[in-house]
Amino acid sequence: MRTRLKNIVKKAKGISLSSDEKDSIKHALLKHIEDNPLVEESGSFQIHKRVSYSEWVGNYFNNKKLMVPSALLLLLVLTGGISFASSNALPGSLLYPVKILNEKVGLAFATDQKEKVKMLTLNANTRLEEAEALYTQGKLDQKTETDLAESFEEDSVQANVTLEHLQKDDKGSSNEEATRFRGDLDKHQKIIGSLRSQERMDTSPSGLAETVSKVIAKFDLFLTPSDDIRMDDIKKKVETKTVFAPAFSKPKEVIAENKGTTTIVENEASTTMLAASTTAETSTKKDTVDSSDFNTRYESKTTIKTETKSSDSSSHNGTINVPSVHIETHSDAGGSLPGIHL
Amino acid sequence: MEEQKNNFIRAYEENADALFRHCLFNIRDREVAKDVLQDTFTKTWNYVVGGGQILNLKAFFYQTMKNLIIDYYRKKKAISLDALSEDENFDPPAPVEVSIEEHSESILAFRLLDRIPVEFKDVIMMRCVQELSFREISQITGEPENTVAVRYHRAIKKIKKLFNHEN
Numbered sequence: 406m407r408t409r410l411k412n413i414v415k416k417a418k419g420i421s422l423s424s425d426e427k428d429s430i431k432h433a434l435l436k437h438i439e440d441n442p443l444v445e446e447s448g449s450f451q452i453h454k455r456v457s458y459s460e461w462v463g464n465y466f467n468n469k470k471l472m473v474p475s476a477l478l479l480l481l482v483l484t485g486g487i488s489f490a491s492s493n494a495l496p497g498s499l500l501y502p503v504k505i506l507n508e509k510v511g512l513a514f515a516t517d518q519k520e521k522v523k524m525l526t527l528n529a530n531t532r533l534e535e536a537e538a539l540y541t542q543g544k545l546d547q548k549t550e551t552d553l554a555e556s557f558e559e560d561s562v563q564a565n566v567t568l569e570h571l572q573k574d575d576k577g578s579s580n581e582e583a584t585r586f587r588g589d590l591d592k593h594q595k596i597i598g599s600l601r602s603q604e605r606m607d608t609s610p611s612g613l614a615e616t617v618s619k620v621i622a623k624f625d626l627f628l629t630p631s632d633d634i635r636m637d638d639i640k641k642k643v644e645t646k647t648v649f650a651p652a653f654s655k656p657k658e659v660i661a662e663n664k665g666t667t668t669i670v671e672n673e674a675s676t677t678m679l680a681a682s683t684t685a686e687t688s689t690k691k692d693t694v695d696s697s698d699f700n701t702r703y704e705s706k707t708t709i710k711t712e713t714k715s716s717d718s719s720s721h722n723g724t725i726n727v728p729s730v731h732i733e734t735h736s737d738a739g740g741s742l743p744g745i746h747l
Numbered sequence: 748m749e750e751q752k753n754n755f756i757r758a759y760e761e762n763a764d765a766l767f768r769h770c771l772f773n774i775r776d777r778e779v780a781k782d783v784l785q786d787t788f789t790k791t792w793n794y795v796v797g798g799g800q801i802l803n804l805k806a807f808f809y810q811t812m813k814n815l816i817i818d819y820y821r822k823k824k825a826i827s828l829d830a831l832s833e834d835e836n837f838d839p840p841a842p843v844e845v846s847i848e849e850h851s852e853s854i855l856a857f858r859l860l861d862r863i864p865v866e867f868k869d870v871i872m873m874r875c876v877q878e879l880s881f882r883e884i885s886q887i888t889g890e891p892e893n894t895v896a897v898r899y900h901r902a903i904k905k906i907k908k909l910f911n912h913e914n
Contacts (some may be wrong), residue, residue, distance in 0.1 A: 417856070417876045421764040422781070430785045434759060437789045441796050443748045448794075450751075450801035452758050575886060 431445040455699040489612045495535055496549050519578050525564035527585040529620075532557040536613055540600050554616040561586075565627060580628065587624045593617060751795075758804050759788055765877045768810055772860075772872050773816050783819060787812045799855070806886035807875075859909050867902035874899050 422430070489502035508528050515521040536553045564586065571579040597614050641684040657719055766787060770780040790811050794801070801807045860868045866888075873879045873887065881899070885892040 414875045417768070417772075417872075418878075420768050422767050422784075426781060427760075427763055430763065430781065430788075431756070431759060433785055434788050434792075435756065438752055438755065438792055441793060443751055443796055446798050448799040448801070450755070450791075450795050450804045450807070452754060452804050478881050 412654045432504055461521065482664065495539055495544075496553065497539075497544070519575065519582065521569060522564050522579075522582045524562045525567060526589070527581065529557050529560035529564060529586070530589050530593070531619070533597075533613070537593070537596055550613055554613045557613075558616050558620060561623070565623055568627060583624055583628050587621065587628065590617060590621050590624065594621065754790075755792060755795075759810075762805060762808055765879075766812055768876055769809070769872060770812055770816065772817060774775045779819065783812060786815055790815070806883065809887035810889075823913070855913065859913070860907055862909055863902055863905050867898060867905060870895055870899045871902045871906065904908055 487500065487503055490502035491507065494500035494504045508524070508531075510526050512521065512528075515524055532553045536545060536550060536557075539549060563592070568579045568583055571582070594614070594617050597617060599615065763784065767780060767784050770783050770787075771777060774780050774783065787808055791801070791804070791807055794807075794811075860871065863871075869888070870884060873884045874881075879887070881892050881896045884895045884899075888895065
């Protein structure tokens with residue numbers, strides 16, 4: 406079948422004008438050309454043989470109608486490709502700035518707080534991954550490490566701030582995000598720890614490890630009071646009481662929510678408030694203690710109290726320990742109220 | 748000017764046979780095909796004289812020829828054989844000597860080609876007989892190269908199927 410088809414095609418190819426026919430048409434054509442000669446306004450023609458690739462590209466871009474859309478398309482394809490290719494770039498590579506730019510653009514387009522937190526924590530994680538990858542390859546120098554640590558810290562701090570905003574609207578998801586990031590940080594801390602123990606290079610990523618620990622502490626702090634009393638709330642309430650009319654019932658109620666150390670805390674709160682009122686009264690005379698001074702003291706006290714509580718929750722001895730801590734704090738803060746030491 | 752003229756004549760010599768074949772397969776009349784061929788070249792020349800710019804002369808020839816073939820079929824009216832024989836000047840040329848086998852094969856080929864859609868037929872003719880590249884065919888038909896390539900392969904498939912069916 407194939408041969409028969411080939412024969413037919415071959416025969417078809419053989420069909421042509423006889424030389425006489427060809428000549429006669431040529432003469433007629435020449436006569437026509439003589440009768441209609443080219444003039445100044447005449448156009449031109451190009452005998453098109455096989456178009457080379459470069460010529461084709463040239464022709465294509467000479468076509469003004471196609472130029473703008475094709476240039477846009479090219480730009481889109483290239484930038485899309487570069488963006489995609491840059492996702493695995495490490496510091497020092499050509500595409501790394503593109504990666505950073507992509508992250509910034511993504512962040513700028515984040516619509517809500519939760520998305521922003523997600524992106525920031527992702528970026529922070531990426532910085533650590535980059536540092537780890539570079540260290541594994543033996544390419545992590547001091548400068549890059551400092552830069553990455555700074556960038557990581559910056560993202561984490563921003564994430565923390567955004568989380569605090571988010572907490573006001575959606576406590577559940579803010580805690581969820583913070584816990585997730587905290588988990589990631591744990592993993593990275595372990596990895597960095599193991600890298601340090603391997604000591605592939607002369608320098609170990611000690612600066613990075615420190616930064617990670619710092620951020621972990623920050624997130625621990627964020628996560629802890631979320632189950633406990635909100636520090637800000639107490640501060641605000643105490644502040645108002647101090648400035649206007651000291652009343653002890655409210656703080657008592659707030660602190661009474663604290664489980665485990667209820668009795669003592671109540672006492673402590675009332676004592677503290679007594680101290681506050683005393684301080685406030687004396688301050689009018691002496692001009693030395695003001696409400697902000699009080700707040701500072703109160704704040705430091707509350708922090709210690711929280712810590713004491715958490716450390717005591719296992720031993721259940723908090724009832725005795727808590728007041729003693731307070732005594733120390735007070736004396737540290739100024740020691741101006743010896744009368745209420747317990 | 749002179750150079751343009753020589754180039755045009757050279758283009759005629761290079762493309763005349765292929766264009767003639769293309770025309771003959773479409774019109775099936777050698778004399779008419781010759782006229783259409785001549786018209787194709789004169790019309791193209793007129794276009795250039797009139798100020799037209801042609802980027803691809805070969806593709807332009809095919810396009811012009813395509814239009815002329817369409818014109819021919821539009822103008823063509825039923826001609827009665829009696830009227831022709833009454834005409835004193837009517838003198839049909841003696842048929843070229845071909846073997847019965849060759850004749851039957853060519854009939855078969857045309858019959859197969861007639862049974863596939865016209866756009867399939869065109870692409871088969873241009874590719875197989877005139878040996879044009881897909882790019883050239885796409886320039887002639889004004890369709891994307893990819894479309895032409897796909898159409899060619901479908902046409903070949905169809906022809907093979909018909910051919911097997913015939914045998």
